[in-house]
Amino acid sequence: MSTMNTLHAAFAAKVDAVLSALEAEGALPPQTPRANVTVEPPRDPSHGDLATNAAMVLAKHAKTNPRALAEQIVEKLSADPDIVEATIAGPGFINLRLSDLAWQNELVAIGDLADDYGKSDMGRDTTVNVEYVSANPTGPMHMGHCRGAVVGDALASLLEFAGHKVVREYYVNDAGSQVDTLARSAHLRYREALGDDIGAIPQGLYPGDYLVPVGKALADELGDRFKDAPESEWLVLFREKAVAAMIEMIKSDLALMGIHHDLFASEATLQAEGKPEAAEAWLRSHDLVYDGVLEAPKGKAPPEDWEPVELPLFRSTKFGDDQDRPIKKSDGKWTYFGADLAYHMQKAEKADALIDIWGADHAGTVKRIKAAVAALAEGEGKTIPFDVKLVQMVALMRDGEPLKMSKRSGNFITLAEMVDEVGKDVVRFTMLTRKPEAQMEFDFAKVVEASKDNPVFYVQYAHARISSILRKGAAEGFAPSADGIALLGEEELGLVKQAAQFPRIVEAAAQAREPHRIAFFLYDLAGAFHAYWNLGNDKPEKRFIVAQEAELSGARLFLAAQIGQVIRNGLALLGVEAVEEM
Known part of the structure; x- marks a missing residue:
């Protein structure tokens, strides 16, 4: 355990000292490996405050039975x-019940550490690059981007709290055909701003009204x-200017959610600097890239023009x-995969x-990009842990009915519209109330209900x-x-025991890359407080407050x-405000 100055870390150290x-x-051989020894609350609180598996995992090494x-x-x-x-208990688990004084001291520690309570040095200043959102720069942020944005941002905050240095990165896909489509769409709105009757937006171009101000800005700057x-x-x-305008729009939309990136990396710049060619050369030299012919599409007859x-x-x-x-297409352009592996390197x-x-x-x-990064990193003589978190889409509802789409964007609900209706905190917290790989419904009516069912x-x-x-x-x-905390009874200390889980939850959530665990913990702690x-x-x-009992109060x-x-x-880790009045 590496959480600083907290009860669970202290008792893990006590067990370690006994070993x-x-x-x-x-009684134990010298340098007995202890990596798998845990000290954590038992699943059933009636068994005690903490439990350790030390005897279970070390008995074989000590050539004895766990109970002995x-x-x-x-x-x-x-x-x-x-x-x-x-x-x-059982074959050799050890349950510990702690003194009231231990819990009273932990309560004082929360007060002393304040905003730092739960912080950890687990990360040891290692630098973690968290890339999230990375939507194509072709329009405003919408609900399809929201969940990944919140998960990524909360994870970055969690990792920082756990002692890592974090780089929050957004990868701008500005080298593909979609940005040419954006440029043509912006040119159409540019002509409209100059007085042309453009009629219906042609099929294949972006129809959203968000490009109207872009066209006007281009007309003001460039004339006719x-x-x-x-x-x-x-x-x-027009591609460069439209992409720049979209990035500013994206930054503005994300700022409504309290999300800010440290770095916006450009795919076009990556390619201009020859990074994909360098990656290909290295992979070829290690026989990981070769020239070959793709098989015909499986499961159906190939198209007539397939060669x-x-x-x-x-x-x-x-x-x-x-x-x-x-890693390249037949026209010589890089595939998404080819550009991505260079970007990750x-x-x-x-x-x-x-x-x-x-x-x-x-x-x-996932599997192939992780393999390519592992191979490239190995070529640099290092190992780069690389984790991909997959986030499911969110179904938008209102009173249980699927939601109709937005006029401004053309075919989706924008992030700005969501935040405007229910608020940043509701959006952020709700996105973390389920594991990201689980399906989710976001019901605009239910997420603002004043009930226990609304986390x-x-x-x-x-x-x-x-606060009240x-x-x-x-x-x-x-x-x-704190003068009278010795007067606190079993129910009050039960609250302390619940709150004291926080540092342990922070480390476990950071190790698992799962910020939703913080939301789950907060819901349980709130439940204990309300009870x-x-x-x-x-x-x-x-x-x-008991009027005649000043010290107890x-x-x-x-x-x-x-x-x-x-x-x-x-809540700070989740980017949610702790309100003082409701």
Whole structure:
């Protein structure tokens, strides 16, 4: 464990110290590997506060049975004043029940660490490149981009909190045929701005109204000199200017969600600098690219005009793919795959690990791009961990009915429209309430409901309730104070135990690259807080403020303040505001 100054890390260290003592006594062989030893809460809280599998995983190495080793570990742990009970369960698991003082000290630690509570040095300053969104620069951000944008941004924040240096990157696909289509669409709107009647938007061009201001800006800047000019004279210029305008629009849309990238990398620049050629040369020198003929399309008769063409092929079958894949097209242009592998190698030059957030429709590409990056990295004499997170599309609903599309964009709901209707926090939190690989529905009516079934409301309401309690306490002359925390009982310490999971959850979520775990944790913590608050409705002596009990009231207000602190820390990782009133 590498979480700084927290209870779980402290008890993991205590178990580790006991194992070192057993080594010194000869009960364990010297340098017994401990990588698989865990110290974490048991699945059933009635078994205790923490459990360790140390005896189970080390017994074979010690040439003894797990229960016998567990007895030696328990004997030493029982001498620790912070451990009131150490028991052996089943074949050799060890359950620990901690003293109230241990939990009281953790509550004080939350107050002392404040915004830093849960931070970790696990990442050890390693640089992780997280690439997310990377939508084609042909229009505004829409709902299809939203989930990946939120997952990527929350993951980047989580990794930073866990001690990594993070580069947030957006890859601009500005070298394909779609940007030529964008340039032609912008030219049409340019002519419209100059007074031409353009009629219906021709099939194949982008129809959205978002290009109207782009056309007007081009007309204002360039006048009419390209209105009737042949395409060869204006295509490159209009492509550059239209892409630049789209990137500014994309940045603006993402900013509505609180999303900002450190780097916008251009595919066109990558190709101009010869990066794909360099990657191809290296792969050829290691017999990973060869000239060959693609097989005819499987499962159906090939088209009448199909001809076998020799192309440079990457040996992706060597890495489990069902066929080798071309890195160039028959016209000599790079395939998406060919350009992508060069792009990933460029990222790997400056990072220790790579993470891509992709739409689930790219699942078929994952294995081959990971194989190509592994091969290229190996050629540089290093290993680059490379993880691809696939994100499912989101079905938009209103009151259970599929939603109609947007007029502004032509055929989709824009991100700006979503944020305008329900707010940034609702969009961000909701996108993290399910695993990204799971299907999701986003119902505009349900995500703003004030109910327990709406996770973002439930969590924000917990924080608002805490803020209200603290304001009420101040109005009645009570201030949060740790002086009386020894007066906190079992129910109150249960809240501390729940909040104290946060540092462990942060590390586990960062290791698994799963920011949704933070959202799940916050929902559970909010639930525990609401349950305690409701207890005060039935039992006045359990309220946070008990008029005749100043010391107890101060301690409970201190407890409430620290639960609020943990909720704020978790929401900050998700990019969601911790509101003080609702």
